[in-house]
Amino acid sequence: MPGVSARGLSLEERRQLAVNLTRVLSLYRSILDAYIIEFFTDNLWGTLPCSWQEALDGLNPPQLATQLLGMPGEGEVLRYRSVWPLTLLALKSTACALAFTRTPKFQAPSEFRENPSQSSRLKAPFRKHVRPKKQHEIRRLGELVKKLSDLTGCTQVVDVGSGQGHLSRFMSLGLGLKVKSIEGDQRLVERAQHLDQELLQTLGKEEKRNPQVVQMHSHRSPHHVAQWVDPRTLCEEVLLPLETSPQGEARLLLTGLHACGDLSVALLRHFSSCPEVVALASVGCCYMKLSDPGGYPLSQWVAALPGYELSYRLREGACHALEEYAERLQKAGPGLRTHCYRAALETVIRHVQPKLRRPGVQGIPRVHELKIEEYVQRGLQRVGLDPQLPLNLAALQAHQAQENRVVAFFSLALLLAPLVETLILLDRLLFLQEQGFHSELLPIFSPELSPRNLVLVATKRPLGQAFSVLETEDTAAL
Structure with missing residues (x-):
């Protein structure tokens, strides 16, 4: 993902970048503050502008990787399926322009080319x-x-x-x-x-x-x-x-x-x-x-800016691995459905225990091989609820049908996450x-x-x- 080089910025440029970052993060805070497991319970898709929904709806994972996250991909997926609204294009361009680049300046042949487990440049x-x-x-x-x-x-x-x-x-x-x-x-x-x-x-x-x-x-x-x-x-x-x-x-x-x-x-x-x-x-x-x-x-500079505050959720999101997720999008593997399944499980948990919100669910192995109802039953057991509760299969299948929307919303948040890391690190430079x-x-x-x-x-x-x-x-x- 392209970005701005942190190297050699003047004091004034660093200060202006901090101003721009706080403004942009304030504009899109609702996306960054959202928990993807509440996609259905909080109708996260409905919080996006209708024009964004239309542009993103139906995009497959490789298209999200190339068109939204700006990762290299096959030529045929680089063409937009429809005309994107200027606000969404502006978000993509701004996210790329304001984040510190994470691409090393000095590119050398991969040290793991001969053996993926052994660095060729370490004895x-x-x-x-x-x-x-x-x-x-x-x-x-x-x-x-x-x-x-x-x-x-x-x-x-x-x-x-x-x-x-x-x-x-x-x-x-x-x-x-x-x-x-x-x-x-x-x-x-x-x-x-x-x-x-x-x-x-x-x-x-x-x-x-x-x-x-x-x-x-x-x-x-x-x-x-x-x-x-x-x-x-x-x-x-x-x-x-x-x-x-x-x-x-x-x-x-x-x-x-x-x-x-x-x-x-x-x-x-x-x-x-x-x-x-x-x-x-x-x-x-x-x-x-x-x-x-x-x-x-x-x-002192960042502390004086309006909107400098970063919630726990924003700082947690800044630790996500954008490049790793983009690679998963490009491969379009079944593992991408995990967020959708977990969000569906949250709807069942809230129905049974309205006060139980976002409980930690111990890892469920081989999620991609399970039917959604099987995942929900195992998830209920892991949070201490009856796995034999009667389930609304039609509702669960309707949630599963929105898997690409879940992935698209998460990709939007991931596009913005590097801005949070940039602000934190920029604050340290200042x-x-x-x-x-x-x-x-x-x-x-x-x-x-x-x-x-x-x-x-x-x-x-x-x-x-x-x-x-x-x-x-x-x-x-x-």
Whole structure:
């Protein structure tokens, strides 16, 4: 999906973009605030303008992917079935024009072309126990952190919310950085330490087999710490150096790979408040978990704009994977009917228990193979209701006949969702800029593999032309 590059925008351009985003989100808030499982109970289709209904009604999923979401597709589906109203065309154009692009600037051959499970640009020891998505992420973010560390003269990298330590392990044993790894879950810390030892043993065996080859950066593993980072206060452990430089000072780089909710905000606050932190490379996620107030807005500019408020539902929607759903639309598989089935189930639940609204339904396997009445019976059982209740089969089948409408409405919301993420990330850029710091957003992951792929890079001093090196990609295996 096309969009505006976040790179190199002036302060005035960032402010104007925030103004435009809040205006557009206010106009279409009803679509973004809607829950797709209430499609029938709240007559969501009826809330759309009649001209929109006419344009979207009957479009098949591949046509929605190409004509509405702007994804590449076959030539024959690119022709509009009917003349679209200007308001719908304006919505599509505006959504594309105002969202930050998630397409990486540097395009290289796919690292999974030869094997979909093994990155060709990550050495085998670092791929063990790591799924393809994570292989891609740790390699790309690790490379960027190494370059940023070199540019800013950092003495230590602090990986906050490090989980099982895959990123920390790659940065230390693969790239030679001094890394402290901070994770709040003691079990994950112990797992990370176990994986460190396993990798060290593997590297040691490789050295014995081939002693002529210089192995991984003297095998210095990351230093793992079990520590909860409170987003409301500064954490001394984050700032505590492993060792100081010969000049006697610590220069820290903070990073977080999909730092959840307020954790990404905590990284920003540590960066802005602590002189020893000279650089930041943070990829956020789980925007619905941001504190309100506290996590958003951060900047004075956005906080002063009318309509800046983002409800839980809007922030949750911003975490959806547009590219992944568009691919599902293009394949037009039966799995797309899940939203329709769940919305039909909601009508039955409301009829039986009017006060029970949007209950969580534990995953029902192989939904696409079930008749709608079978799905409803299993769903009733999962929410504690009698699965043998008499069902109005005619009503359920009428709901199923509107499957494409459900998909179309969800696609509309998905078209707008990147605007919410753009506003949240733009607010962080403005927050840093208001304090005199230098910050940019770069798409570094393939959005098809990792939808939350924009890394916030911040420095205390300008990098000038040297910043462009962060956008390049190393092609050799690491």
